[in-house]
Amino acid sequence: MPPFSLMRCGAYLIPLVNSPLAVAQTTHLPEIEVRGPRDSSIGSADSASEGAAERESFQSRPKLRPGDIVEAVPGVVATQHSGDGKANQYFLRGFNLDHGTDFAVTVDGMPVNMPTHGHGQGFADLNFLTPELVSGVRYRKGPYFADSGDFSLAGSASLDYLSALPAPIVDVSFGSHNFRRLLAAGSRTVADQTWLGAIELEGNDGPWQVPEQLRKANAVLRYSQGSSARGLSLTGMAYQSRWNSTDQVPQRLIDSGEISRFGSMNPTDGGRTRRLSLSGKWFDKGRDGETQISAYAMDYRFDLFSDFTYFLRNPVDGDQFEQTDRRRAFGAQGSRSMPNRIGGLDGLLSVGAQWRGDRIGEVGLYDTVARERLSTLRNDKVSQDLVSIYAQQFVNFSDHWRGYVGWRSDALRYDVQGRALAYGSLNSGKGHDAITSPKLGLAFTVTPQHELYLNAGGGFHSNDVRGATITIDPQSGLPAERVPALVKGRGAELGWRFQPNDDLTATVALWELGLDSELVYVGDAGSTEPGRASRRRGLEATLRWKVVSHWRLEADAALSRGRFRGEAPEGEGDHVDNAVERVFAAGVTYIGGPWTASLRLRYMGPRALDTLNTVRSRATALLNFGARYAVNEHLTLGLDVFNLAGRKGNDIEYFYASCTAGEVASGACGGGIDDRHVHPMEPRSARVSARWTF
Template sequence: MRRACCLPHALFIATSWSGGAWAQEIHLPEVEVRGPRDAAIGSADSASEGAAERQVFQARPKLRPGDIIEAVPGVVATQHSGDGKANQYFLRGFNIDHGTDFSMKVDGMPVNMPTHGHGQGYADLNFLIPELVSGVSYRKGPYFADNSDFALAGSATIDYLSALDAPFAEVTFGSNNYRRLLAAGSRTLQDQTWMGAVELVGNDGPWDVPENLGKANALLRYSQGSPSRGFSITGMAYKASWNSTDQVPQRLIDSGELPRFGSLNPTDGGESQRYSLSGKWFDKSEVGETNVSAYAMAYRFDLFSDFTYFLNSPVNGDQFEQTDRRNVFGAQASHQMPTKLGVFDGVLSFGVQWRADRIGEVGLYNTESRERLSTVRSDKVSQDLLSVYAQQLVQFNERWRGYVGLRGDILRYDVEGREPVYGPVNSGSGQDSLASPKAGLIFTLSPQQEFYLNAGVGFHSNDVRGATITTDPQTGLPADRVPALAKGHGAELGWRFQPNEDVTATVALWQLRLDSELIYVGDSGSTEPGRASSRRGIEATLRWKLPKGFRFDVDAAYSRARVPRRTARG
């Protein structure tokens, strides 16, 4: 797979304006902008949780918006099939594809898409506006009760600012016809703040067939309240289209029959749209903290790919289309409160989460030049995931503290096959449920050092079309079903060292075991067999703030993944 080249030469123009309505002499209250705080001695519950400071990830060069997720130590994000497609992610021995075992949220809304036309857990971050991101907080491993679907290897939460220091506009021009316009601003009166942003991006890339990326992005947010109580309402809109050259045979490049940046099918590419409306309300007091949020989302996706060209169909070619049309609704509520268990102080956290995906069409079609020729699969899917959780933290003494948690998830689904031949036999409905215990123990050796032991059960959901399938739509042969919820077990031993506010070092030894990796494959419309697997590794980080604004960051990770060999039975 080939990555688009970065922009070697770019012209960047930035302006700040102050005129008209922005120049009125109004005495505004002080606006304090904060991102999530990094985990610290006394507050962290594992060695592999933390938060990236805004100055750090904003200073890193980013080829695409999704690259911001590399602020999470150990995460690698790459790309193929055009700038409008979701990144490919790697973490803790997983090729996570586009997000199967790595949960991502932006401004409280989930990014991962279950039962997606291209791949389970598809997490497209191209709607991000990096300049508006206030912080990236992360946790690795299935050790915390509030982490939901897809968080087996880890999770990341990306937050947006609620106010800007000053309005600004940026215009960027680069090689390969790259151009970008970003304008953003906010206005605060008393306890009310409006913030808006618009982004327009275009790029052709170095390809012989221009990528012709066209992206439009917009955000509007209203927030009101104080640091102890308030609410916000946010609307987002995103639309993109692109061409992609995909992979090409190496032998054609070696022979000179095809240029290095050439293409065998100039009609490959895609379109994606995402529109959302969300709201959040919070209340903080001495007796506890309550958070309530809800969201609604409309999502559209079309991807045209051609991996084998004329292998299967010498006449029409092997291009195929993957499509997804859905509306997503969700809500969550959580409460955190101090508790007293005998002589021990503690903190109790509990909550409920609900997500509903109403997928009007998720399909796989054979195409030529983006025109449909035949249907492999076309389904209407409805699925609901309802979750409850609770986690109790106990402070045993000055050196020891620990927590136990329990999470319960129930997934209900209905698949209605619309392809006339195999659609009826691959239809069905059902449900699956899972209880996931969590636990952690923390020992404070000194005010500068802590040790952590964490363990837990986590899961990722599978494409529910694989939970109802009986017949492979490509071959007509019997197909294996997948479990709707796939369970995994994880454990971790960690150490954190913080001699002062400027230095943090962590080391974590971890392991993950999956009961099965049988998955539904969107590229073929059927299931792919897989066995139980195990992964283990070590991760280390160093954060060192130097004088005069310099900073030294080092991340290192080593992992080993193994699938046991099949044993013959007599």
């Protein structure tokens, strides 16, 4: 996408939002009330760690990137260790989730996570998201519910889109480091039919010495029809982006002054991506139950050039590599919930089936120099299908006791066709795997203000299926050990919810989660590989309090402990490297008259960077501020300030070996220099915006 001028694009887009497509015929329009899903409450919640974020709260928060919206889930941290066109780095419940493994995300019913992805398993890129269109963020943690499948071991977040806007808008933003953004959106409703459209353009250079030159275009077109009892929706999305990236750099070079904190080791790193999708949903709610059916189709393209070890593997040409992904993904799911009676007790039976098929035309790994390919390490064509069925029975035992039992079965079939000349045929193969997961939950209402919960269950995450057929490591040429395609996890949670009224909710959850195989980050390959079994334990607490009519207070705290299980290999310890240990977040929001303001603090404590816990990361604290002022019914002005305190923390830290060209030339490299590699969080920056409502 070529460079663009916001004002020029605005001249084209303002007529769009004033067109019959965007502007409602007021004589036909019912009053539109924009609301998100209600939070879980006493008598309806099934665990202490599930809920729904209030729309006014997460929309008022300043967001440096679209993926930051998942921080509405208590305990979640979203950072970035590369360019803004790449998926966020996520942390939750003692996990460095990489780009989404063990944290399942859906947008408007479509899964975002990508299995067998070119960069990392479970890659969840939310840069196609338009935050202003999100109506609600519903979340769950732990493998306790039958309708939650792949990648949801630590938790899941479901982001819903609006079907209608109160009025068409044009929003223009400018900020530090050449940031600029234009959003135009509107909807038209006649009778029970609504069309919604949105177009977003964004550019950004960031604080990096090598300008990011982000160029992003995003569009949404949505049709919905029906009522709250029965209806359907069709949604089309289109997104493309390209960027330069500054990856993590060695701390030793920053300390010596050889590069700055915002310097780059390879100015040709970066990427481009494209995502096109069409999805549809139909639902019917009645006294005899609820039926939901949905389906989607997606076309996806991804190219990423990275360099994490510089001249360690190839002292002559360097270690830059390209990762590619060309796929089409399809899916469908249906569910039915029916009230029933068991032994004279009222209950609710839920059953469902899900299918996802990925047809990956190319998932590749190539050695490159300045984005020019030198050699092919892997080039595979992959087909995989995951079919799932589940059932869950809820029962009200008495006025105080209720519970559920559930069962989920997942079956995976895959076909890997290697096309690399060296080892492609040796790493090809077909296979299948299956897993079953029991679920259990119990709730006890102590008083109308207090409720206790017990939840347990099994779950799983899938591995990259290329690891299930591999025989030869293409990097070294040595024999490689195959891994299971599906990896089981087991978890349990004891929770408490206190809710004396609608204005105050507090929860506490004590949890444990064990995995049969951990995914470990590999710096020189830019990917993850299966590792040892692990166990995590933790304690979480949340507070949501509407202090007075205009003020809201939120606070979240999470403590966790992650350890590998079994005998440690020689030279290794039992700490799960990069497993987050302490997270604290707090925010205050004011909504009154023409003003909306939000102040948010996020703290992430030190964590082990190696399994022996001899190297630890530094703590990070981030303070953001956002404010909006409605000048009149049409014009709203905004200001966002990120990293208000100007802290010099790091978004990510890793500990591994690397070598620079100078270290190779001086003979200091040897087998590599172990060091922490960091990607700094962005310095203090500001963005101003103006929104015109028609």
